[in-house]
Amino acid sequence: MKAEIITIGDEILNGQIVDTNSAWIAQQLAPLHISIAQISSISDSAEAITLALQQAEQRADVIIVTGGLGPTKDDVTKSTIANYFNTRLVRDPQVLAHVQQLFDRLGYTDMPEVNKQQADVLAIAKVLFNDVGTAPGMAIEKEGKYYAFLPGVPFEMKHLIEHRVLPDLRRLQPEAYVYNAHLITVGLGESHLARQIEDIEDAMPSFVKLAYLPKLGLVRLRFTAVGADLEVLKKETDNIADAVAQRLGKHVVAREDLSFEEIIVRTFAAKNLRLATAESCTGGNISTQITAVAGASQMFQGAAVVYSNQAKVDVLGVSASTLEAHGAVSEPTVVQMADGAKAVFHSDYAIATSGIAGPGGGTPEKPVGMVCVAVAGRYETLSKTFYYKNDRAVNIQRATMAGLSMLWNLFQKEEAVKME
Missing domain, CATH: 3.90.950.20 (CinA-like)
Structure with a gap:
């Protein structure tokens, strides 16, 4: 499966904030063996959103959109995607009660209409309930494509990805298992490390892929195997990781995905x-x-x-x-x-x-x-x-x-x- 990640917001385009959401989402999709076809940032306008969705569905099976779900007038995402999917917005009573509860906790006696609109969702969408914020996410499955529309606030987006979106995506590909093994190495540059284990990498079976993830002073190695038999994946991948660890010796400081x-x-x-x-x-x-x-x-x-x-x-x-x-x-x-x-x-x-x-x-x-x-x-x-x-x-x-x-x-x- 291939995915496309779209971030909406003029504040990203003009450099006021940095898009860290996309990198984090890509990291979460990798263990599911969902590759990224494209990542793009667009303005919060109907024209830009419509064009981005049209292009994304030509390239990807999974389209994840963050941002543009706020209650202010400059957030036009919900109305635009309602038109795009030829549906309407309806007010979800569970989400409305949740937003009202948050206002009550803050001591506000009257909730403005603009905040009530955060409970408006697409009639055809599955509501991705947001336990940690006011704006819910929405998921749509149509013609073999999976769309997720999520708030842009990082901690809200992460909660929805982990607890709502990833379970959906696992359901969409139940026939395949994904197994990851990790090595953290220190003191070897990426190119020098690759030369040392070139023969091991060349001999790996086609269902195992090795990713080099360098950072200042260290290189993280991720071995990812995909297949129908989980026990075979674990055995083969762990054997390869063992061989690499033995080859690299003291430069390997951990066998877990740790900093x-x-x-x-x-x-x-x-x-x-x-x-x-x-x-x-x-x-x-x-x-x-x-x-x-x-x-x-x-x-x-x-x-x-x-x-x-x-x-x-x-x-x-x-x-x-x-x-x-x-x-x-x-x-x-x-x-x-x-x-x-x-x-x-x-x-x-x-x-x-x-x-x-x-x-x-x-x-x-x-x-x-x-x-x-x-x-x-x-x-x-x-x-x-x-x-x-x-x-x-x-x-x-x-x-x-x-x-x-x-x-x-x-x-x-x-x-x-x-x-x-």
């Missing part, structure tokens, strides 16, 4: 290890990535964002003589920052960063993009200097990933020492 931060949090929590950070050029980004993971409180002690030299001295105990001799952006300084954070926060490990993120502040000796990172562990402290050439935001992200990678490598090294 690197989730892997670190889970592993450290399971081993009762504690982490802290001391950040200058990354400005707290490392601690933000870690604490965004549920369960981080079991392993994360604290963070110090020490931008100035004085803060490095006062908070972490960095020696003034070290700063004078080597400067803030130097390995001797980040080593003392990491050791200081480990002591201050009573942690087992600590990551420290200091660098010149840009766009200004560089010198011939210390150019923009120079970043020093140190990681203090249970038995030793390691440091390294990196030279990046991207803009400020990318430099910060690369430095963050460098710190996490160095942390993981030192952790693995010290775990190996314990086993000897």
